[in-house]
Amino acid sequence: MDLLTDRIDAFIDHLAAERQLSGHTLSNYRRDLDRIAAHLDNNGHSDWNRLDAPLLRQFIAHQHREGISGRTLQRRLSACRTFFHYLIREGLAGTNPAVGISAPKSGKPLPKTLDADQLGQLLDQNSDDPLVVRDLAMLELLYSSGLRLAELVSLDINSVDLREANLRVTGKGRKTRQLPVGRKATAALERWLDCRDQLADYGERALFVSQQGQRLSPRSVQARLARWGQQNGLQERLHPHRVRHSFASHLLESSGDLRAVQELLGHADISTTQIYTHLDFQHLADVYDNAHPRAKKQR
Incomplete structure (x- = not known):
């Protein structure tokens, strides 16, 4: 396990120095990679080169059965891909086992707002x-x-x-x-x-x-x-x-300027902001259901 964690430590240091990521993001990377390392260790392996696509799929399937959301699993796969890009660059790995693997999809919850x-x-x-x-x-x-x-x-x-x-x-x-x-x-x-x-x-x-x-x-x-x-x-x-x-929701509702x-x-991507258009539509739908003569909810 020591070699597995040593590689993670070096990767986190690399992210902090070269990409200047926030402490919160670095903690997420470490937490996600620690879980994959534990799965590798539980299967009797102490070298990241022993992580192949079948073993990684096994990890994702196990996590999914434990109730971990698709969004979180996708983040863990992304952390694994980035980690192996680093290992390959440093000559510490030959292939990236996370390439081509997708997490199970889960519904994206709408963010809750205050009125x-x-x-x-x-x-x-x-x-x-x-x-x-x-x-x-x-x-x-x-x-x-x-x-x-x-x-x-x-x-x-x-x-x-x-x-x-x-x-x-x-x-x-x-x-x-x-x-x-x-x-x-x-x-x-x-x-x-x-x-x-x-x-x-x-x-x-x-x-x-x-x-x-x-x-x-x-x-x-x-x-x-x-x-x-x-x-x-x-x-x-x-x-x-x-x-x-x-x-975001109140500003978009008033201005309509996405x-x-x-x-x-x-x-960075407007698709991230578009979640608030769904919020605005939900508000309109609630008004409609409560006000339209042919759609009023029974009280």
Whole structure:
């Protein structure tokens, strides 16, 4: 098993140095490859060259029977393909066993969103507590600019220009984009910056900091938002990506401009953004079912 994990360690170091992937992405690669390595080890093999297509298909079939989604299995196959491209390049493998293997398909769930009233209940609050002021600024910015969690926590003070009401963010693939910041988000950020020094360590550049004065971690943001959702009576867990989904859905519903939403979200492919057209249609379908005289649902 040591040789298997040593190869994974070297690959992760390669991804971090040459492709500058985020810590979250690197963790996913490691987790997926560790599972394949464990399957290889359980079959009595300690060399990645012993992983062939039949053994890899066996792994995928076993995972599928365990209830792992097709989307997750496709990600694991993608990690395996990328890993073997690296091994072949380094002269450590001769063939790529993942080429030509597909995961079982599974339905793609629509992202869940918050409606405008729910967001209003979350955001229209006042407090002098620096932690509450910080959380409200984070929520406003997530909804105003459609940020990913990793993009939010990576922001520095100089990432935001409140006078021009915009921010510069680094997204996936180290690509930067400039985003507008809404009026209420700007006001929330001004309130946070007025009290940020009460928490931040001297010289700390991060826009959002923890009680310990250092850059806020993704896990802490997730925990704070989940707490906010519970306190405000949301039935389902509130998480940063749900706010991003709400931003995209509401903007597309109002503007109908798919290309603009794609640019704001930082999607490389417009097909990723098209999921929100399905959300919009579902909203229209619900209105139709509840309002049309010949389609009203029985109550």
